[in-house]
Amino acid sequence: MDIHFEQASVRYDARTALEPLTLRLSERRIGVIGLNGSGKTTFARLINGLVKPSSGRVCVNGFDTVKNAETVRAEAGFIFQNPQNQIILPILKEDIALGLKRKKLSNAQIEAAVAAVLARFGIPHLADRRTHELSGGELQLSAFASVLVTEPKILILDEPTNQLDLKNRNLVERTMAGMDENLIVITHDLALIEGFDRVLLFSKGLLIGDGNPGDVIAQYKTLAGA
Numbered sequence: 015m016d017i018h019f020e021q022a023s024v025r026y027d028a029r030t031a032l033e034p035l036t037l038r039l040s041e042r043r044i045g046v047i048g049l050n051g052s053g054k055t056t057f058a059r060l061i062n063g064l065v066k067p068s069s070g071r072v073c074v075n076g077f078d079t080v081k082n083a084e085t086v087r088a089e090a091g092f093i094f095q096n097p098q099n100q101i102i103l104p105i106l107k108e109d110i111a112l113g114l115k116r117k118k119l120s121n122a123q124i125e126a127a128v129a130a131v132l133a134r135f136g137i138p139h140l141a142d143r144r145t146h147e148l149s150g151g152e153l154q155l156s157a158f159a160s161v162l163v164t165e166p167k168i169l170i171l172d173e174p175t176n177q178l179d180l181k182n183r184n185l186v187e188r189t190m191a192g193m194d195e196n197l198i199v200i201t202h203d204l205a206l207i208e209g210f211d212r213v214l215l216f217s218k219g220l221l222i223g224d225g226n227p228g229d230v231i232a233q234y235k236t237l238a239g240a
């Protein structure tokens with residue numbers, strides 16, 4: 015993985031959400047922390063082109079997120095804070111197949127890919143279930159499956175354990191631990207990123223901490239007065 019921010023900033027109208035940032039990311043598992051409104055989601059959305067830089071640029075594996083938007087979306091999958099927003103169709107297997115529509119695959123190939131990704135996340139029994147009936151944990155795993163079926167190299171997760179009970183939170187943590195993909199995880203659940211390779215700390219649109227989890231989490235606790 016090679017993500018390069020070159021003086022990238024984001025403004026929403028008059029408000030600056032992210033100050034100009036120059037940064038290179040290559041570690042396999044990166045955590046992103048900070049107080050509410052500090053710019054974490056904006057930072058993460060820049061990586062897969064959901065948000066365009068107001069100045070500067072962002073490149074993912076050599077592709078500019080604005081000029082090569084479609085390639086970047088294929089390289090970097092994004093799992094939203096609310097998995098309800100990710101799952102659109104009423105039956106889970108149909109929703110997961112939707113992600114493959116752009117690839118020119120036969121029906122048999124699509125069925126095989128959907129079955130494989132459901133098996134990978136331990137949810138083949140949910141294939142024919144109505145998506146609006148799924149529990150929070152089932153929905154989160156379904157969101158993983160719906161994004162990973164397209165085989166992105168990088169997976170960006172925005173608060174993946176938000177709204178989950180302890181059992182499902184632990185399930186998501188174990189699932190993440192078993193994944194080979196590059197992970198960028200925004201979270202307020204500090205235990206989730208304790209074993210990560212690198213942690214970034216944002217405050218008021220500025221990157222103020224960058225290093226190993228122990229040091230950066232301690233810096234965050236001081237900042238938060240915890």
Ligand SMILES: Nc1ncnc2c1ncn2[C@@H]1O[C@H](COP(=O)(O)OP(=O)(O)OP(=O)(O)O)[C@@H](O)[C@H]1O
Nearest residue numbers: 026029030031048049050051052053054055056057
């Ligand atoms: N679409 C938007 N339009 C206007 N302002 C926005 C928009 N999205 C975010 N902001 C503002 O930009 C700032 C950074 O928001 P962002 O969502 O990136 O923070 P965050 O660190 O992810 O917050 P949280 O932990 O609460 O999810 C905030 O002040 C927010 O109100």
